[in-house]
Amino acid sequence: MTSTSRTLGLAVAQLGPIHLSDTREKVVGRLVEMLREAHSRGAQFVTFPELALTTFFPRYWMEDAQAHARFFEKSMPGPATQPLFDEARRLGVGFYIGYAELTLEGRSFNTAVIVGRDGSVIGKYRKIHLPGHADHRPDAPFQHLEKKYFEIGDQGFRVFDADGTRMGMCLCNDRRWPETYRVLALQSAEVVVLGYNTPSFNINWNEPAHLRTHSHLLSVQAGAYQNCLWVAAAAKCGSEDGHHMIGSSVIVAPTGEIVARTLSEEDEVICVRADLALGDNFREHIFNFAKHRRPEHYGLIVERTGAGEPL
Numbered sequence: 517m518t519s520t521s522r523t524l525g526l527a528v529a530q531l532g533p534i535h536l537s538d539t540r541e542k543v544v545g546r547l548v549e550m551l552r553e554a555h556s557r558g559a560q561f562v563t564f565p566e567l568a569l570t571t572f573f574p575r576y577w578m579e580d581a582q583a584h585a586r587f588f589e590k591s592m593p594g595p596a597t598q599p600l601f602d603e604a605r606r607l608g609v610g611f612y613i614g615y616a617e618l619t620l621e622g623r624s625f626n627t628a629v630i631v632g633r634d635g636s637v638i639g640k641y642r643k644i645h646l647p648g649h650a651d652h653r654p655d656a657p658f659q660h661l662e663k664k665y666f667e668i669g670d671q672g673f674r675v676f677d678a679d680g681t682r683m684g685m686c687l688c689n690d691r692r693w694p695e696t697y698r699v700l701a702l703q704s705a706e707v708v709v710l711g712y713n714t715p716s717f718n719i720n721w722n723e724p725a726h727l728r729t730h731s732h733l734l735s736v737q738a739g740a741y742q743n744c745l746w747v748a749a750a751a752k753c754g755s756e757d758g759h760h761m762i763g764s765s766v767i768v769a770p771t772g773e774i775v776a777r778t779l780s781e782e783d784e785v786i787c788v789r790a791d792l793a794l795g796d797n798f799r800e801h802i803f804n805f806a807k808h809r810r811p812e813h814y815g816l817i818v819e820r821t822g823a824g825e826p827l
């Protein structure tokens with residue numbers, strides 16, 4: 517089958533470390549700089565990381581009220597983030613960004629939004645696969661308190677029309693779960709955008725550091741290939757006040773191939789001209805869902821959460 521090429525200038529804007537002492541205004545200045553660079557390199561859409569406005573604060577134990585006051589956004593855009601939205605509208609570039617959301621009712625989520633080329637919010641996603649723990653582990657070298665600070669996302673995995681591109685979102689740990697991409701692909705997503713903060717060390721077992729990058733790449737490449745999608749994955753990385761996180765931000769084609777990858781652990785933009793029709797051959801043949809999927813044999817996937825006895 518021959519497909520007509522439809523291209524999207526797709527960028528990832530990786531963030532180097534954000535330290536506890538860094539202000540929102542300083543961080544937003546870095547984001548604006550990268551938005552401009554991406555635009556100058558042909559980007560029409562820019563993917564920023566998870567919790568892109570602050571340090572990865574779930575590594576610290578604190579009272580919820582203290583976390584809410586310091587690290588959460590009560591509106592998006594808000595006073596500190598408005599310049600990013602203004603610049604997006606001025607340049608005509610859309611973007612995805614992750615942040616900690618505090619609702620009017622006092623609920624808290626690990627959230628991302630897609631913003632259109634006119635600077636308006638097109639869609640919101642609240643993280644579903646929250647990793648880590650809710651209890652204080654004083655003996656661990658750092659905490660991973662996403663289960664304390666955030667509620668499980670309540671809006672599912674949805675696909676939005678992002679200025680003509682069918683786009684889905686997820687956040688960090690979601691990228692390791694095949695259900696994430698499949699639910700989006702079943703809504704005909706063409707691109708999945710995601711941000712991540714992946715600590716280089718695992719507090720639960722002595723995982724060799726290189727496996728953190730290996731499993732990240734394996735997950736996004738498999739998700740892209742098995743679902744005929746482009747995946748744009750943006751890290752926050754490097755050493756935040758002594759806590760190191762992996763880089764290796766990537767843009768992956770529906771072939772599963774990495775077409776761009778960051779080299780540094782600093783602020784860095786990568787950009788490709790993504791042919792959105794590239795997945796059509798896969799959608800038509802090997803992964804023609806309508807022809808080949810057998811959901812009557814997949815019941816356990818939604819009936820069971822944990823592994824149990826054989827049927």
Ligand code: CDT
Binds near residue numbers: 692
């Ligand atoms: N932010 C985030 O989701 N990080 C997780 C760490 C997993 S180990 C607790 C990740 O999947 O990269």
